[in-house]
Amino acid sequence: MEENKMAEETKKSYDEDFKRHIVELYEAGQTRAELAKAYNLHPTSVSNWIKYYKASKSFKAKDNLTDEQKQIRELEKQLKDKQMEIDVLKKAMVVMLKP
Numbered sequence: 001m002e003e004n005k006m007a008e009e010t011k012k013s014y015d016e017d018f019k020r021h022i023v024e025l026y027e028a029g030q031t032r033a034e035l036a037k038a039y040n041l042h043p044t045s046v047s048n049w050i051k052y053y054k055a056s057k058s059f060k061a062k063d064n065l066t067d068e069q070k071q072i073r074e075l076e077k078q079l080k081d082k083q084m085e086i087d088v089l090k091k092a093m094v095v096m097l098k099p
Contacts, residue, residue, distance in 0.1 A: 016059055023053045
């Protein structure tokens with residue numbers, strides 16, 4: 001039965017104004033636990049919003065990547081591009097070698 005309850009729950013989405021409001025309340029002195037309880041939020045969500053906002057004034061994950069994570073994303077993009085180039089060249093070679 002516990003599995004059914006978890007399967008029925010959907011991931012809640014909050015807009016940036018709401019998240020900013022929560023961060024402002026935290027900065028005004030409320031604790032993470034108080035905010036989570038008062039607004040029926042998961043404590044980890046509150047902590048992440050505070051951490052992200054302090055780091056970059058943004059709640060978007062892409063704005064809160066470490067330098068290493070950004071470099072990995074860039075390298076993955078470059079690798080994907082090169083793999084596509086190789087596939088195109090392989091297909092071109094097959095076409096050109098046909099009699």
